[in-house]
Structures are given as structure tokens and as C-alpha cells.
Amino acid sequence: MDNKTPAISMRNITKAFGSKVVANKNVSMDIERGEILALLGENGSGKTTLMNMLSGIYRQDSGQIFVDGTEVHITCPKDAYELGIGMIHQHFKLVDVLTATENVALGMQKKTTGPNREIAKAITEICDKYGFDIDPKMKVYNMTVSQKQTLEIVKTLYRGANILILDEPTAVLTPQETEKLFAVLRNMKADGKSIIIITHKLNEVLAISDRVSILRKGEYIGTVQTSEATVQSLTEMMVGQKVELDIERPDIENKELRLSIENLTCLDRYGVKALDDVSFDVYGGEILGIAGISGSGQKQLLEAIAGLQKAESGSSIKYYAPGEKKESQLVGKNVSEIKRMGVALSFVPEDRLGMGLVGAMGMADNMMLRSYQKGGVIFTDRKTPRNLATKIKDDLEVVTPNISTPVRKLSGGNVQKVLVGREIASDPTVLMAAYAVRGLDINTSYTIYHLLNEQKKKGTAVIYVGEDLDVLIALCDRIAILCGGKLNGVVDGRTATKEEVGLLMTNIEAGRKEAEA
Amino acid sequence: MSTKVKETGREPLFHIVRRTDLPFWKSWLIRIAAVVASLLICAVIIVLVTGDNPIQIYATMIKGAVGSPRRIWALLQGVAMLLCVALAVTPAFKMRFWNIGAEGQVLMGGMGAAACMILFGKTLPAPVVLLLVIVVSILAGALWGVIPAFFKAFWNTNETLFTLMMNYIAIQIVSYFTYIWSSNKGNNVINTINADTHVGWLELPASIDKYGYLLNIIIVAVLTVAMYFYLKYSKQGYEISVVGESENTAKYAGINVKKVIIRTMLISGALCGIAGMLLVSGTDHTITPNTAAGRGFTAIMVSWLAKFNPLFMVLTSLLLVFMEKGALEISTVFGLNDSFAAIITGIIIFFIIGSEFFINYSIKKRQKEVEAK
Numbered sequence: 001m002d003n004k005t006p007a008i009s010m011r012n013i014t015k016a017f018g019s020k021v022v023a024n025k026n027v028s029m030d031i032e033r034g035e036i037l038a039l040l041g042e043n044g045s046g047k048t049t050l051m052n053m054l055s056g057i058y059r060q061d062s063g064q065i066f067v068d069g070t071e072v073h074i075t076c077p078k079d080a081y082e083l084g085i086g087m088i089h090q091h092f093k094l095v096d097v098l099t100a101t102e103n104v105a106l107g108m109q110k111k112t113t114g115p116n117r118e119i120a121k122a123i124t125e126i127c128d129k130y131g132f133d134i135d136p137k138m139k140v141y142n143m144t145v146s147q148k149q150t151l152e153i154v155k156t157l158y159r160g161a162n163i164l165i166l167d168e169p170t171a172v173l174t175p176q177e178t179e180k181l182f183a184v185l186r187n188m189k190a191d192g193k194s195i196i197i198i199t200h201k202l203n204e205v206l207a208i209s210d211r212v213s214i215l216r217k218g219e220y221i222g223t224v225q226t227s228e229a230t231v232q233s234l235t236e237m238m239v240g241q242k243v244e245l246d247i248e249r250p251d252i253e254n255k256e257l258r259l260s261i262e263n264l265t266c267l268d269r270y271g272v273k274a275l276d277d278v279s280f281d282v283y284g285g286e287i288l289g290i291a292g293i294s295g296s297g298q299k300q301l302l303e304a305i306a307g308l309q310k311a312e313s314g315s316s317i318k319y320y321a322p323g324e325k326k327e328s329q330l331v332g333k334n335v336s337e338i339k340r341m342g343v344a345l346s347f348v349p350e351d352r353l354g355m356g357l358v359g360a361m362g363m364a365d366n367m368m369l370r371s372y373q374k375g376g377v378i379f380t381d382r383k384t385p386r387n388l389a390t391k392i393k394d395d396l397e398v399v400t401p402n403i404s405t406p407v408r409k410l411s412g413g414n415v416q417k418v419l420v421g422r423e424i425a426s427d428p429t430v431l432m433a434a435y436a437v438r439g440l441d442i443n444t445s446y447t448i449y450h451l452l453n454e455q456k457k458k459g460t461a462v463i464y465v466g467e468d469l470d471v472l473i474a475l476c477d478r479i480a481i482l483c484g485g486k487l488n489g490v491v492d493g494r495t496a497t498k499e500e501v502g503l504l505m506t507n508i509e510a511g512r513k514e515a516e517a
Numbered sequence: 518m519s520t521k522v523k524e525t526g527r528e529p530l531f532h533i534v535r536r537t538d539l540p541f542w543k544s545w546l547i548r549i550a551a552v553v554a555s556l557l558i559c560a561v562i563i564v565l566v567t568g569d570n571p572i573q574i575y576a577t578m579i580k581g582a583v584g585s586p587r588r589i590w591a592l593l594q595g596v597a598m599l600l601c602v603a604l605a606v607t608p609a610f611k612m613r614f615w616n617i618g619a620e621g622q623v624l625m626g627g628m629g630a631a632a633c634m635i636l637f638g639k640t641l642p643a644p645v646v647l648l649l650v651i652v653v654s655i656l657a658g659a660l661w662g663v664i665p666a667f668f669k670a671f672w673n674t675n676e677t678l679f680t681l682m683m684n685y686i687a688i689q690i691v692s693y694f695t696y697i698w699s700s701n702k703g704n705n706v707i708n709t710i711n712a713d714t715h716v717g718w719l720e721l722p723a724s725i726d727k728y729g730y731l732l733n734i735i736i737v738a739v740l741t742v743a744m745y746f747y748l749k750y751s752k753q754g755y756e757i758s759v760v761g762e763s764e765n766t767a768k769y770a771g772i773n774v775k776k777v778i779i780r781t782m783l784i785s786g787a788l789c790g791i792a793g794m795l796l797v798s799g800t801d802h803t804i805t806p807n808t809a810a811g812r813g814f815t816a817i818m819v820s821w822l823a824k825f826n827p828l829f830m831v832l833t834s835l836l837l838v839f840m841e842k843g844a845l846e847i848s849t850v851f852g853l854n855d856s857f858a859a860i861i862t863g864i865i866i867f868f869i870i871g872s873e874f875f876i877n878y879s880i881k882k883r884q885k886e887v888e889a890k
Contacts, residue, residue, distance in 0.1 A: 017534070061881070308768060308769065335770070336773070339771055347769070354763055354765055355763070355765045355769050358758070359762065360762050361762070365755075365758075369759065370770065372770075379750045380750065380751065380755055
């Protein structure tokens with residue numbers, strides 16, 4: 001085997017969407033055999049587009065791709081498979097009602113694969129070889145996110161992939177699951193496979209990769225040996241300028257009780273307790289972090305406060321307006337009733353385009369979601385939201401052709417700026433943000449942290465549901481930890497350690513012990 | 518473990534690229550080009566299949582549609598009626614509520630009008646009957662629209678099947694009453710209702726409105742403008758758009774989704790009721806199970822082709838009615854049967870819909886091979 005020839009080499013790849021948006025411009029880079037290459041770049045820097053061209057989803061406008069030194073023309077995903085290139089997308093492409101084996105068999109010719117039990121055997125072999133853990137008979141709808149991802153990787157390997165592309169594989173995983181994934185990736189690397197991993201998390205880049213290639217605004221910036229890189233140096237290459245990486249945490253001023261949550265119990269849509277007898281207080285002028293493994297009741301907690309989730313009897317959420325002793329009960333009220341009570345509640349939900357915004361509408365029309373009731377009796381006021389959209393576009397540097405471009409055409413970071421900008425614009429007394437920086441690049445993330453801190457200084461009660469423990473510990477004044485729908489402790493963000501919070505996230509006993517101590 | 522690189526052949530000759538910034542006039546140029554192209558293709562087919570001169574055929578179609586004042590008025594009336602039903606289904610479709618029950622809602626509106634004219638024509642004063650005709654037909658259409666909406670809002674039933682089945686019920690009800698009220702017992706035909714007294718007729722004096730279509734046309738024109746503003750600028754119009762795009766977002770914004778579904782279908786059904794009233798009390802002065810004449814379904818196409826913009830719907834309904842009237846004419850003049858005209862209409866619509874592809878995408882040719890480094 002000639003080790004000098006790269007597994008893939010790309011030369012002068014250019015891809016444009018329309019005449020204005022150039023996603024990739026003259027990108028040339030190599031992927032060696034048996035290495036893990038991290039592809040790094042801000043939102044909209046063209047990482048995914050570049051990889052989609054390798055996997056046959058897009059076709060480059062110009063430039064060449066070589067596999068093992070031979071020029072190839074990849075026109076469809078099938079071509080990519082035949083060349084041994086497999087991509088694991090952010091959104092899994094699995095059929096829920098089928099088993100793992102059936103999903104692997106999909107799209108394959110029966111005469112080449114043989115009956116399903118042969119496939120099941122092959123799956124088991126692949127699992128044993130690399131250390132995966134998957135039951136071939138399990139239905140996909142019964143799988144956790146991590147298991148689905150494993151299945152996607154197994155499917156790709158079964159089809160003979162030697163080059164695997166993973167698009168933000170850790171965005172949906174817990175720290176433990178991420179560790180497991182990395183172990184598997186290392187095994188695959190040892191077997192001579194080439195792996196390209198797209199991620200925003202720099203500490204993961206440093207932990208797993210051999211080399212790092214950086215894209216900025218569609219252009220190739222360079223490749224560095226991971227051993228010679230630091231978080232700071234990578235960030236600077238990515239952003240193109242020096243970036244302050246410390247998250248600020250201003251001191252709390254004028255702390256006052258804003259929300260008092262008592263015995264909150266909620267059921268999920270299957271009638272199972274998603275929140276179980278949760279009680280805590282939220283203060284104006286502080287950022288309260290909510291930590292927990294995904295699905296521990298974070299969604300129900302925020303939605304119950306927002307009036308979107310029914311709370312069981314005995315639950316109570318009392319709201320205290322700034323400077324007033326009068327309390328008002330939020331349980332049993334819906335969104336518009338809470339609004340009419342004069343509670344200035346803002347909510348940045350996890351599902352940005354499916355809940356917080358209307359994807360098909362432009363920025364201006366999305367501003368109206370919160371304000372369309374204003375204006376005359378019949379017609380709505382369209383001028384104020386348009387001005388607000390222009391202001392947010394300028395203040396937060398939202399990249400969009402204009403304020404009537406449908407927001408779903410914007411990149412993830414810009415979508416989030418639109419949403420956070422709107423929620424902050426209404427001068428909230430309570431601001432809830434769920435996974436506000438998920439999928440965002442480092443620059444946009446810091447913009448969001450800054451906006452949250454601004455709110456905190458204004459005396460707003462900020463509730464921040466996060467997944468990155470480093471950020472939670474750096475940003476929040478207090479952190480409430482949910483574990484299986486129960487409150488498993490509230491720690492001080494200034495003194496807590498990552499290990500302490502991680503333990504409380506997974507172990508309900510730890511919380512009891514702490515409470516007793 | 519060396520892998521043999523498989524030959525994937527040459528770079529394809531064409532590939533498709535999404536457009537993002539097509540100027541407004543250019544998109545209309547593409548649409549017009551599509552219509553011209555479709556006429557050329559139709560001409561070829563005419564020559565191949567019938568041997569007739571395509572230019573004569575087109576001339577005859579135009580003559581059939583707008584060849585005399587009477588025909589122009591009939592064309593406008595046809596456009597107004599189709600447009601009215603299209604206006605009715607549009608808010609529902611914008612809300613992603615697949616109301617394919619406009620046919621039944623129109624029939625029930627017509628039924629309401631006919632019932633008032635027949636039952637009260639001899640007993641109540643004419644203005645009272647006319648008022649009753651208006652109120653009852655609107656209520657009947659609205660009722661037929663709101664029943665499926667109610668079930669959808671509270672039990673999430675499938676509105677497509679529900680509205681479709683409501684059509685059959687409406688047709689059977691009208692069939693039953695055409696039998697009960699038939700002018701000669703048992704022949705299932707209701708002759709012109711109140712032909713001598715014109716009680717319950719929605720009309721302008723013959724001196725102003727020679728053909729009896731003007732009032733219908735004015736009413737629909739007003740409704741078109743009203744619907745345009747309602748959808749685009751009103752609070753309720755905004756709510757409809759949000760509910761249509763995402764129910765979750767609607768709930769998040771504090772919109773009462775159930776209320777919006779029911780309210781919108783009340784409006785949709787009421788407008789269908791008005792269409793039925795205009796047909797029965799405004800022009801036909803009688804009712805048959807075929808009074809709606811498929812408009813409830815054609816209107817869906819009118820609405821979609823115009824991308825739910827009421828002003829564009831004037832154009833799309835004009836196109837469809839024009840083709841229909843022209844088709845009728847060529848089938849009599851050239852002795853071609855109706856389906857030939859349907860083929861031509863089909864080709865034209867196919868081209869118009871197909872032109873959307875060229876508006877959204879452009880096709881790039883392969884560039885010259887770049888020398889490998």
C-alpha cells in the first residue's frame with residue numbers, strides 16, 4: 001500500500017449557490033489514510049457543503065476530487081459509496097419502524113447481501129471489530145440518539161466505507177456517549193480508515209484528531225498538527241482575529257425573587273412524569289443554569305413556566321413583578337393569559353425554526369409573532385416590527401440578504417440571533433433560553449453569552465438550559481441539576497466543579513447525600 | 518488493503534443550480550415564454566393529430582371566448598364564479614387545511630338560496646326574501662365548512678376525507694330537493710324560480726345590466742380586494758399564516774389554534790355560500806346537483822397556481838375559464854370532441870407549472886476541463 005498518496009485529495013473546489021453566496025472558494029485539501037482529520041470553521045464557513053460534495057449530495061461548480069490518486073466524478077451518493085466514502089449526517093436518515101438490520105439492508109441488492117440473518121451476522125462482526133454495541137433486531141424508534149448514530153456508522157461501514165465523514169456527531173451526545181464514540185473512532189483509525197469529523201467543540205478537536213483543517217467564509221485557511229494547536233490558536237485561525245475566550249460573569253446586583261416554583265409536576269405526552277415535584281426559586285439579576293442529560297425534564301420545565309405545558313394539581317409557579325410584593329400564579333394559564341397579566345416573559349425554545357420562529361417568513365414577519373396583536377382592531381401594525389427587524393439585523397450583525405428573506409434560509413447562528421434578538425427586545429423580566437448556543441460557532445456563542453449577561457445586569461431573571469458543563473460553570477450564578485425529572489441539587493456556579501455537576505446529572509443518590517450533608 | 522478506484526465516467530454535461538436572486542420581471546418573462554412554448558407544442562400536436570390549421574384553431578378559441586359582447590360577459594361571469602370559490606378555499610389552504618369540500622359548500626349555499634326563494638317567494642315581501650336568501654345561503658355554506666373544522670380542531674380528524682364526504686352529502690340533499698320541488702312532478706327539474714315576480718333574485722335593473730352578470734362581477738371584485746388585504750395585512754390573516762406554517766410556533770406565540778381553524782373555515786364556507794347564492798339567486802335562478810359544476814375542485818388549482826395571492830388568482834381563473842370557453846367553441850366548429858380541448862388546456866397548464874422549475878433553478882453547462890495539477 002502506497003502511503004504517500006492521500007485517501008482523498010481535493011483541488012480548487014468551488015461551489016456557489018446562486019450568484020451571491022459562494023459556499024466554497026478554491027478549496028484544496030488532503031485526507032491521509034488512517035488519520036482523523038477535524039474540519040473546523042464558523043457557521044456558514046462551508047464545511048458541510050464541502051463534505052456534501054464528497055458524499056455526492058452536491059456537485060462542485062469547478063475543481064477536482066481524487067480518490068487514491070485517481071480523479072473521480074461523484075454525481076450521486078451511490079458513486080460516493082462505490083468509492084468507499086460514507087457520510088453520517090447531523091439528521092439521521094433511518095426508517096423508524098424498521099429494525100437495525102432492515103435499515104442496513106435498505107437500498108442494497110438482495111443478491112449481494114444475502115438474507116437478513118447474513119446482514120445481522122455482518123453487523124455483529126462489525127460491532128465486535130470496532131467495539132460498537134448494537135442489537136440488530138432492535139427497532140429504530142426504540143433507540144436512543146446515540147444508538148441511532150451508532151447504527152448509521154455501522155450501516156456506512158457495512159457498505160464498505162473506508163472514508164467516514166461525521167457531521168457534528170457529538171452535538172446530540174452526552175459526555176459519556178461522546179467518550180464511547182471517540183473510542184470507536186480510534187479503533188477505526190487503527191484499522192486504516194480515514195475519518196473526517198466536523199465539530200464546533202474545540203476541546204473535542206484536540207482530544208480526537210491528528211490534524212485540523214480550517215475553513216473561513218468558504219475559503220481554505222490551512223491545516224495544522226493537532227499536537228501543535230491550542231484552543232486559542234485554532235479559534236484565531238477560525239475567526240481571523242484574536243478572540244477573548246473567557247466568559248464574563250458580572251457580580252449580582254439587586255437580586256430579588258422573581259419566580260417561586262413549588263412542587264411542579266408535569267406529564268409528557270405519553271403520560272409519564274417528565275417533571276417530578278420540582279421546587280426552586282429564580283431571582284432577578286442572576287443567571288440560573290439548568291443542567292441535566294437531555295430529556296430530563298428541561299423542556300417541560302421551561303414550557304410549564306411559559307404556559308405551554310399543563311402542570312398537574314399541586315404545582316405552583318408564583319411570579320413576582322419587579323419592585324412589587326404581589327404574587328401571581330402562572331400554573332393553569334396559557335400563553336396569552338400570562339401575557340395579558342403583564343408578565344414580560346421571553347422564551348428562546350430549543351426548536352428554533354419549529355417553535356420560536358416561522359421558517360417561511362422573513363425577519364420582519366417573525367418579529368410580529370410577539371407583537372401582531374398591537375395595531376388597530378383588524379389590521380396589525382407592520383411598521384414597528386419592520387423597524388425592530390432592521391435594528392436587530394444591524395445590532396447583532398445578522399447576515400441576511402434582507403429582512404424579508406425567509407429565516408430558514410439563514411445559517412443556524414443567524415437564525416439564533418434573530419430569535420434571541422426578538423426575545424430580548426421585549427424588555428423581559430424573565431428570560432428563558434434552551435440550548436441557546438447549540439450548533440453555533442464560537443463567535444456567535446460569545447455574542448449570545450454577552451446578551452444574556454446584559455439582561456442579567458438589567459435585573460432580568462435569566463434561566464439558561466445548557467449542555468456544555470464548562471459554559472454552565474463559567475456563565476451561571478447558580479446551577480440547578482435535573483436528573484430523571486427530579487431536582488437533584490442546586491450548586492453555586494462560582495464554586496462548583498464539572499465533576500460535581502456531572503455526578504448530580506447521572507446519579508440521583510449523589511443528590512440525596514448532598515442534601516443530607 | 519488497497520481499494521480499486523471505480524471509474525465513475527465523465528463529468529455530467531449539465532447540472533442544476535438553485536437561483537436565489539431572480540428579478541421580478543425575469544420570472545414573468547419565463548412564465549410568458551412558457552405559455553408561448555406551450556402554444557407552439559399544441560400547434561404541432563394539432564397538426565399531427567387533426568390536420569387542422571393551428572392558427573385557425575387558436576383564432577376560433579379566442580372568438581369563442583371573447584368573440585361578442587355576450588361572450589365577453591359570459592367569460593367574465595365564469596371568471597367571477599370560479600374566482601369566488603378560489604377566494605373561498607384560499608384561507609383554508611394557507612392554513613394547510615385541505616378543504617376539498619368547496620363543491621359541497623357552494624351547493625349548500627345555493628340550496629339555502631333556492632329554498633328561501635321557493636318557500637317564501639309567495640308569502641313574504643320581496644326585500645325580506647332577498648335578505649333571507651343572502652343570510653341563509655351564507656350560513657348554509659359556513660355550516661358545511663365549519664363541521665369538518667370543528668372535528669379537526671377538537672379530535673384532529675382528517676379534513677381531506679371529511680370535506681370530501683361532505684360533498685356527497687350535499688349533492689344528495691340537493692338531488693332530494695330537486696325531486697321534491699321539481700316543477701313537473703318527478704322529472705327532477707326545477708324551472709326558473711319566481712320567473713314572473715323575480716322575488717329573491719339578486720339583480721340590477723336590465724337597463725344597467727343587460728346580461729345580468731354585472732352585479733356578480735362587482736361583488737366578486739370587491740371580495741377579491743378584501744381577501745387580499747385580509748390575508749396580507751390583518752391580524753387574522755397573520756394568524757392563518759402562522760398556524761399553516763407551524764402549529765407549535767402558533768401555540769408559542771399565544772395563538773389559539775382551535776379558534777383559528779374554526780374561524781377560518783367559517784370564512785371559507787361562508788364565501789362558498791356566497792358563490793352558491795350568486796349562482797342560484799344571481800344567474801341561474803334554479804338549482805341542480807350540478808350547479809357548482811366542479812368549480813370547488815378547479816378553484817383549488819386556481820388558488821395554488823396563483824400561490825394563494827388573490828390578485829394573481831384573477832389571472833389564473835381567467836386563463837382556465839378562457840380555455841374552457843374556447844374549447845367549447847372548437848369542439849362545435851371543428852367537430853373535435855371536448856377532450857381535445859382538454860388536452861390543449863393540460864399542455865398549457867403543464868408548461869406554466871413547469872416554468873416554476875426554471876424560475877427556481879438554472880441549468881449550467883459543463884465548463885471546460887481544467888488541467889490537473
